[in-house]
Structures are given as structure tokens and as C-alpha cells.
Amino acid sequence: MSFDRTLRIAPSILAADFAAFGAECRAVEDAGADWIHVDVMDGHFVPNLTFGPQMVAALRPHVRGTMDVHLMIAPVDPYIDAFAKAGADIITAHLEAGPHIHRALQAIRATGKRSGLAINPGTPIDAVPELLDLTDLICVMTVNPGFGGQSFIASQLDKIARLRSMIGPRPIHLEVDGGVTPDTAPKVAAAGADVLVAGSAVFRGGPESYAGNIRAIRDAAARATAQMA
Ligand code: DX5
Numbered sequence: 001m002s003f004d005r006t007l008r009i010a011p012s013i014l015a016a017d018f019a020a021f022g023a024e025c026r027a028v029e030d031a032g033a034d035w036i037h038v039d040v041m042d043g044h045f046v047p048n049l050t051f052g053p054q055m056v057a058a059l060r061p062h063v064r065g066t067m068d069v070h071l072m073i074a075p076v077d078p079y080i081d082a083f084a085k086a087g088a089d090i091i092t093a094h095l096e097a098g099p100h101i102h103r104a105l106q107a108i109r110a111t112g113k114r115s116g117l118a119i120n121p122g123t124p125i126d127a128v129p130e131l132l133d134l135t136d137l138i139c140v141m142t143v144n145p146g147f148g149g150q151s152f153i154a155s156q157l158d159k160i161a162r163l164r165s166m167i168g169p170r171p172i173h174l175e176v177d178g179g180v181t182p183d184t185a186p187k188v189a190a191a192g193a194d195v196l197v198a199g200s201a202v203f204r205g206g207p208e209s210y211a212g213n214i215r216a217i218r219d220a221a222a223r224a225t226a227q228m229a
Pocket residue numbers: 012014015037039070143144145146147148149150177178179180197198199200201
């Protein structure tokens with residue numbers, strides 16, 4: 001069977017109500033979210049602090065589907081086991097997080113979880129071929145990580161397209177994170193992304209808006225890929 005590249009929408013709970021994460025996760029899943037994207041920030045690798053493995057463990061019973069945990073932390077290795085035990089399904093480390101990303105991806109796979117490789121807007125992708133065999137997901141950052149609600153960096157579209165052809169038929173998701181809206185979703189989908197992280201564009205308007213917000217992103221992306229077919 002070929003790898004399932006059906007478009008997935010992964011709301012980032014960075015834009016959710018921080019006083020109600022459990023209810024927010026249930027609400028976006030009920031509204032059609034495919035994955036829940038959890039942004040872990042350490043105030044060192046990125047200039048913001050969010051939450052750690054205890055939060056992931058607390059959320060786990062409230063998430064039916066895939067928990068996609070994006071680690072914006074350095075070092076990564078000392079925390080991999082804790083996030084795996086907390087119930088993450090995908091653990092993504094940054095290419096820039098240290099000199100031993102190869103080891104970090106190996107360590108993630110060794111926990112039995114899927115491994116992700118995130119790449120900042122200013123980072124070239126020449127190291128990626130060395131890491132493809134250890135990677136289940138590549139996350140292209142289309143903002144500089146640290147905050148939600150930033151503007152999409154269009155120069156990354158070419159990087160997405162180059163990564164899509166580098167991945168070829170391999171079973172690796174191509175995820176885009178940052179500034180995804182109904183306006184930018186068609187561009188990233190056309191460039192080859194199959195997982196769209198979206199924070200502010202999903203959570204704006206509160207729970208009664210989530211289904212419409214997710215549908216707007218999904219439909220916009222689907223129209224772009226339909227035109228290509
Ligand atoms: C940025 C995070 C993103 C962010 C996306 O550091 O990795 O997941 O929350 O938020 P929006 O969709 O608002 O750009």
C-alpha cells in the first residue's frame with residue numbers, strides 16, 4: 001500500500017485557551033482536526049516558554065488521535081524519553097538544536113515513536129539526505145519559531161518543493177508550520193506539503209468557529225491540489 005498523503009490539518013494549541021487545554025483539544029478534534037500539534041519551547045532555543053512532558057501527559061487522555069510534539073528546545077536528547085512516556089506519537093527535533101541531530105532522531109525512533117525533523121527558515125537543507133532514513137516527518141518552519149500569529153515567509157515555498165522531490169516515494173510526511181491560513185494553505189499544498197499546522201487560523205473566534213476555520217484551510221488546500229491533478 002502506498003503512503004497516505006491525504007492532507008492533514010494539525011491545530012497548534014499554542015493558540016488555544018491556556019486555561020482549558022483539555023476541552024480545547026476535544027473541541028478541535030470534534031471540529032475535524034486530524035492531529036494535535038503541541039509546541040514545546042524552552043526560552044533558550046526560542047525566545048518563549050511553553051510547557052513540558054507533564055503537560056503532554058495531562059493532555060493525552062483528551063486527544064483521540066495523533067499528538068504531534070514539536071520540540072523547540074536545546075538540548076533535545078535528555079527529554080526524549082519523557083515526551084515518549086508522556087504519550088507523544090510524533091516527536092520532532094530541530095536540525096539546528098545541536099551538533100548531533102542524527103543521534104537525536106535515532107533516540108526518538110528507539111522509543112518506538114515516530115521522528116520528526118524541523119528546519120528553520122534560515123537553514124539550508126543540504127543535510128537532509130543524510131537523515132532521511134531516520135525521519136518520519138519533515139517540518140518546514142514558515143515563520144521563525146517562538147510565537148504564534150506571525151506572517152508566513154513565502155521564500156520557504158521553494159524549500160518545501162525541493163524537499164518534496166527529495167522525499168520522493170519515501171514514507172515521510174512533509175509538514176508546514178507557521179502562518180498557515182486559507183490564503184497560504186493553497187501555496188504550501190501546491191508545493192507538496194501534506195500536514196498543515198495552524199494555530200491562530202484555527203482557534204480564532206472560539207469553539208463555535210473551529211469547524212469552519214478548519215474547513216476553510218482544508219478546502220483551500222484541496223482546491224490547489226485538485227487544480228494540479
Ligand atoms: C511557532 C510554532 C507554531 C505556531 C503556529 O513557533 O511552532 O506551531 O504555533 O502558529 P500560527 O499558525 O499562528 O502561525
